[in-house]
Amino acid sequence: MNGNIAFWDFPPGERELILEQNRFYLEQAKSRFLRQFSNIKEESELHRDEELKRMSSHFNPDYHDESSFYEAADDAGIIMYESLSELRNSMVLSIASGMLHNFEKRMRQKLTEELNHTMDTSEVKRMVWWKNSNFDQLIELLSEIKPGIGNQDFIEDLQLLRLIVNVYKHGDGGSHKKLSKQYPEFYSTNEWATKFGFELEYGELTLPDEYLDKFAAAIDALWRFLPERVSLGEYKNRNMNN
Helix, strand or coil: CCCCCEEEECCCCHHHHHHHHHHHHHHHHHHHHHHHHCCHHHHHHHHHHHHHHHHHCCCCCCCCCHHHHHHHHHHHHHHHHHHHHHHHHHHHHHHHHHHHHHHHHHHHHHHHHHHCCCCCHHHHHHHHHCCCCCHHHHHHHHHHHCCCHHHCHHHHHHHHHHHHHHHHHHCCCHHHHHHHHHCHHHECCHHHHHHHCCCCCHHHECCCCHHHHHHHHHHHHHHHHCCCEEEHHHHHHHHHHC
16 A cells, blocks of 8 residues: 555644634624623613512512512522523533544544554444544554654643533542642532532532633644644554554
């Protein structure tokens, strides 16, 4: 077999297209989903005021305690704020989940396209798409393309993204135990749990917005780290010398 044929190859413009698709996903997710939550404090205060106005129309000083109306209105505003905050957090986690899903799917497609040139297609399918093939195995496959990729800083960020998404999707389990131990700051009750010795609950998972940019940057960094081309000869010589 000709050693000059490509074992791995990025045709002109393909990498740039992938990076642009990633940028578009995050930009549109923020614009279409998160921006509508930008004024939830003001909206909650307005709801409180409207609720107070509505209740005031039924106020009778002979029967009602004025302070109870204000308290009920405050409660309505707080409930609305907390509900919107929870919904917003769910949207952030959903965007992060989609980000990881898109990355893994596109990377597995790319690996399949390239490895099919020089390997048996059924073997490629088993390695790349096997149902038990996890993120670590995906990085191991990429190490065949670019040795040392597993030691890069962006891999740690992607491993964190994977843990967060697993907890978001599956709740209690190994990922929750690992995340709560290594990264307790991603749980809203972390300070109380630390102070009083409570266990962190998977339902308290929270993800600040800025981590979406951090994870997007890690995905871009991985795509940029991969070589433009690796010939079959280069790949074979590398393995022979290891």
